[in-house]
Amino acid sequence: MIRLVVADDHPIVRAGLLALFGSEPDIDVVADVPGPDEAVAAAQRENPDVVLMDLQFRARTTTGADATRRIRALDAAPYVLVLTNYDSDADILAAVEAGASGYLLKDAPPHELTTAVRAAAAGESALAPVIATRLLDRMRAPQVSLSSREIQVLELVAAGRSNTEVAADLFVSETTVKSHLAHIYSKLDVSSRTAAVSAARRRGILRQV
Amino acid sequence: MIRLVVADDHPIVRAGLLALFGSEPDIDVVADVPGPDEAVAAAQRENPDVVLMDLQFRARTTTGADATRRIRALDAAPYVLVLTNYDSDADILAAVEAGASGYLLKDAPPHELTTAVRAAAAGESALAPVIATRLLDRMRAPQVSLSSREIQVLELVAAGRSNTEVAADLFVSETTVKSHLAHIYSKLDVSSRTAAVSAARRRGILRQV
């Protein structure tokens, strides 16, 4: 019998997961909690085999990645599966770095969830097919990383500042700003400031406001 | 007995809603469907009192707002409640314009859902408290409100499209796009596209990606 803890702030999603695993004879949901801190507590208290955890929690400072890290640091730590709506690079990276053994999407078919839980309980890794594909793409495609100065420029641009204003803010010439922007465009494969901001947000390079 | 149709592309959410309404004696879920087109079909076939519908469907061209519009155009049309993750002005506006009688958030407590369904069945409007608050704020401070067309333009601009591209996307001339942008700038008190996007995000006019 696999002991499972479910952590998600949406009551509807928790109800759905309970219903789903309720019909699986070999999976027992021993706790369902609405927040990351409660998840860590439950992981200590219930001694589960697997924790299924959301990444985003509204109105919480702790993220799912933080909670994952803390759970994986426990003695006899359970495996953690991350379950989220988004498949952004930044999110996946955060989850993997925190020690998750799987990354699942909320719109996945139910059987993907149950097989993933069983795989995780057996100590194996479990990625949603979509995510696996994306990771492979990522490996194939060269990693884009902006320098800290470039990010600084892009943040000001995202805030709506003009090249002249950015130059004044950073005490450099407008030429320099344009030069940074040209590099940013080339790295992100775009050709305008709005497209750059949009691409950077999508990839988690800029704060998601 | 309230006949309810549930439309959401996440199997987990559908399972959760089924479990939730399963324990309500006066609500009968007569169909649960994964897409907007199926929702319209079910609304015709099952003759429900209320349709509970997601706004965003992955990998579909039809949006929840489109489906809502089509359902409300039926004979003996059921009431439509929109259920979504986001509370941006653009989404709310789209839903209301499409004829939704309520707007609910997925992280709402279950009782909000059931009371909203009962209210909708009785022909009343039902808004999540968060949304109601936002609408009231909007009424009190009506200083900035973009027209739906303007929001549409701004969304494309935020996605990094140029004026020419936006014009092509919306089947209008570039002059028209520039005219919309000029109005947007004046309303938001800015003078560039990036500043407009930034201001609109800050005020919740655009979704906080």
Add this chain to the structure above:
DNA sequence: GTGCGAATCGTCCTTTTGGACGATGCCGTC
């Protein structure tokens, strides 16, 4: 110490954007 990326600054030129005037048709309100 050679090479490389980063940060800085230049010029010249083209494209895009924004501002300042227009104009028309439609719809809803008063």
Add this chain to the structure above:
DNA sequence: GACGGCATCGTCCAAAAGGACGATTCGCAC
């Protein structure tokens, strides 16, 4: 039926942004 807001289209011009060449200096890695 007049008025205002919205959406549509136009021209002309100035400013901003972007592309295509440059260039130097400074670290840091090999």
